[in-house]
Amino acid sequence: MIKVDPKVQRIIDWRESFITLPDNHFFELIRMYLGEIHSPFNKQKLIEQLGAFLRKEENRRTIINLLSESDILILAAVYYIPNATTEKLSNFFDKTINFAKLYERLLNLEERLLIYRHGDKNTRKTLISLNPMLEDEILPLLSKKILLPLPVLETRNEEVPLSLTPEKLAAFINFVCTNPGLCKADGTIKKRDCEKLEEIFGSGTAPVFQHIFTAFINLSLVKENLNGYEIDGSRLNSFAGLDEKLQYAYLCVAGIGRFSRTALMSQAKLLLETANSLPATGFARTCVLRTAFLLFEKDPSSFSSSERAFGGGRFNSILARAQGEDENSSANSILENPSAVMDRLCDSAAMFGILQEYGKDENGETVFVKGGVLFKKTVSRTGIGAEPELPKVLNIDPAFNVTVFPGLPLKELLPLMRIMDLKQFDTAAVFEITRKSIMRALDSGLAEKEILEIIKKFCAYELPENLLVSIEDWSNSYSSASLYKGYVLKVDEKSTVLVQNNPSISPKISKIIAPGAFLLNVASDEEAQNLIKESGLDFIGSIQTPKSEFSGPAFPVFEINRTAGSALLGGGTAQLRSGAISESEGSDSYGVITTDEERKEHFDMLRGLLDKMAITPEQREGLLLRINRKIILTPQQLNADSVKLEQIEANGMDYQGKVHVAESAITQNMMLELEYDDKKMPDGLAIIVGTPVSVEKNPVDSVVHLVVEPEHEERAFSLGQARNVKRIRGSVLR
Structure with a gap:
């Protein structure tokens, strides 16, 4: 098999794409550059003549010299976005260039032979690429810095950023435990509890905790009970075992909605890698969104794989594959526009310390830099060898007030939150050990000995004697009565030893309530009956719910690509070397954009x-x-005979002209651009682009049915009320 040079292959693809254009489009472009076409003609020879036109040094230089900064911006996007399509470009320039203007620019660049469209055999989508005939001249002008310019800081944000910490998160968890009825039925925190939160954590913090609590609900870290909400301890422990960055990323994503595991992981990964890619000077919000887009497009598969979330092993792999198709489909639909995803996450990311609002640029746009949480060093506690020694962060006074200083990860703080009640949160958190808090700890399953061990583990000094006495007294009081719910097996004294040694029943004994009375850890009648059937014994139901462990899948874990940012931003101008596209610092005579005067x-x-x-x-x-x-480009193209006279635009009171333009667009399989007055738009105009399907005429008005881009939705528009109706080619989209 003959190996074709990549650039030669791209030129072949360009020629093939050009020859497959609709005849009206093909001949119009040929007339523009070569003049009037005389019969007989051959399309292949016409393309060869056009190629010869492009190979002339003077023509190539003129094409490049006429490029404006906005032209270069779009060409850079076409080049740096893998497999660029109109939809991708529209998403990339969202909020900076509306679709109608973008489409017009793409159409113009195609007319100027700078880009071309071609089909992708695998995806069956229409891709947009640079014209390989002009690559050598275009590429020195392109740089990722054109797409991601560094900001010019106009004002600096002097406010101390409010960022999330393990201590703050643990303190809020404690607040939820002690205030189960803190929110309304719709999940919003009640006004009274918002005031409590701001008294404890400071003014303006209530919205932060509302976002966190919404995330808790969507992550199933809390569950409803008769009194309101309670913490799901087992699932929270699983969450607390994650890296701190992952915890905050998941809270950011879950705070805006409930997603599948894969969609949750995909968005969290996109957030962290985007934040990690920001330069020291930061990026304006628009460039942050573009960074997210480029990172995703560089390797979409890395944001949609769910295999690792289930862990290793054959069974887990089967589970991953079973859910993979639906979940990956969900994740891909969410990430169809990575910029929009990042736009939703920016504010909460700044709230939680993943991003930091550094100031405003010259356009009044917020400039973001990496947040403090990204600079924290993670101490692994799961590796080989001795675990690192944890700091002694507790200080207990004689009144049982406990000051908790920073230094512990969330997983180590959670047991402490079961023992104390929050009083105040500042640089350090202040808690109080009370009878109520110890009763809550005992009720959660902790024994008196375990409570003391937890406190001693992080206290630098001996515990006050009066605290030890009080905890013992409260524990004795708690043990004087118990309420149970569940399945209890009652046997006589002779059968007690037999039951305890029974291989079927013994693993299911949750608690020995009294001699011969066993609380069984079974969840249903069917399970209890099967258990008794295996052992040959009877059973009796009673009152205490046996302790059950969280058995659902753990939170997905993923690696953060720390080199993505440097790969995304590195390098200078784009050039071709040995047929491969790469970045280099080189530049030639074409590498300077001409001025408006030139x-x-x-x-x-x-x-x-x-x-x-x-x-x-x-x-x-x-x-x-x-x-x-x-x-x-040249005086020779000023050929009057090459101009085809036809009406392609109508405006104002020319009602018949508007109808004619719309009908001719349908006949010639072209698109329409409709312009309407709209006071809600910045420039007072609404511009709609789409493919006309039909025109309905009536005595009052005519209505055109249009498949609107980029939404691909069919809608009806009045032709009579249109300010302007223009027929345009649809080649960029088809």
Whole structure:
């Protein structure tokens, strides 16, 4: 098999794509550059002539010299976004270039032979690429810095950022434990409890904890009970075992909605890798969103794999594959527009310390830098060898007030939260050990000995004697009565030893309530009956719910690509080397964008020649439009015979003209651009682009049914009320 040079193959693809254009589009482009077409003609020879036109040094240089900064911006996006499509480009420039203007720019770049469209055999989508005939001249002008410019800081944010810490998160968990009825039925925290939170944590903190509590609900870290909400201890322990960065990323994502495991992981990974990719100077919000888009497009598969979330092993792999198709589909649909995902997450990420609002740029846009949490060093407690010694962070006074200083991870703080009640949170958190808090700890399953061990583990000094006495007294009081619910097996004294040694029943004994009375850890009648059947014994139901462990899947864990940012931002101009596309610092004579004055000289020269031509007004208008659209490069292209006279636009009171333009667009399989007055829009105009399907006429008005882009939704529009109706080619989208 003959190996074809990659650039040669791209030129072949360009020629094949050009020859498959609709005839009206093909011949229009040929007339623009080669003049009137005379019969007989051959498409292949016409393309060869067009190629010869592009190979002329003067023509290539003129094409490049006419490029403006906005042209370069779009060409850079086409080049750096893998497998660029109109949809991707629309998402990338969302909120900076509306679709109608973007489509017009793409169409113009295609007319100027700078880009071309071609089909992808695998995805069956229409891709947009740079014209390989002009690559050598275009690439030195392109750089990722064009897409991601560094901000010019106008004002600095002097406020101390409010960031999440393990101590703050643990303190809020304690608050939820002691205030189970803190929220309404819709999950919003009640006004009274918001005031309590701000008294404890400081003014303006209530919205932060509302976001956290919403995330708790969506992550199933809390569950409803008769009194309101309670912490799901087993699931919370699983969450607390995650790296701190992952915890906060999951809270950011879950705070805006409930997602599948894979969709949750995908968005959290996108958030962390985007934040980790920001340069020291930061990025304006628009560039943060673009960074997220480029990171995702660079390797989409890394954001949709769910295999690792289930752990290793054959069974877990089967589970992953079983859920993979649906979940990956869900994740991919969510990440169809990574910029929109990042836009939703930016504010909460700044709230939690993943991002930091550094200030405002010259356009009034917020500038974000990496948040403090990304600079924290993670201490692994699961590796080989001795675990690191944890700091002694507790200070207990004689009144049982406990000051908790920073230093412990969330997983180590959780047991402490079961023992104490929150009083105040500042640089250090202040708690109180009370009878109520110890009763809550005992009720959660901790024994007196375990409570003391937890406190001693993180206390630098001996515990106060009066505290030891009080805890013992409270424990004795708690043990004087118990309420049970569940399945209890009652046997006589002779059978007690037999039951305790029974291989079927013994593993299921949750608690020995009294001699011969066993609380069984079974969850249903069927399970209890099967257990008794295996042992040959009877059973009796009673009152205490046996302790059950969280058995659901653990929170998905993923690696953060710490080199993605440098790979995304590194390098200088783009160039071709040995047929492969890469980044280099090199530049040649084409690597400088011309000024407006230099481009104006070209336009003035052509307009001067046009003014001297003896042609009809229609031909003059057609040629002038080509000059303004930067299609005419040489005086030889000022050929009046190459202008095809037809109405492609109608406006104002020309009702019949609007209908004619719409109907001709349907006949010629072209698109329409409709313009309406709209006071809600920044410039007072609403521009809609789409493919016309049909025109309905009635005595009052005519309605065109349009498949609107980029939504791909069919909608009806009045032609009579349209300010302007313009027929445009749909080649960029098809």
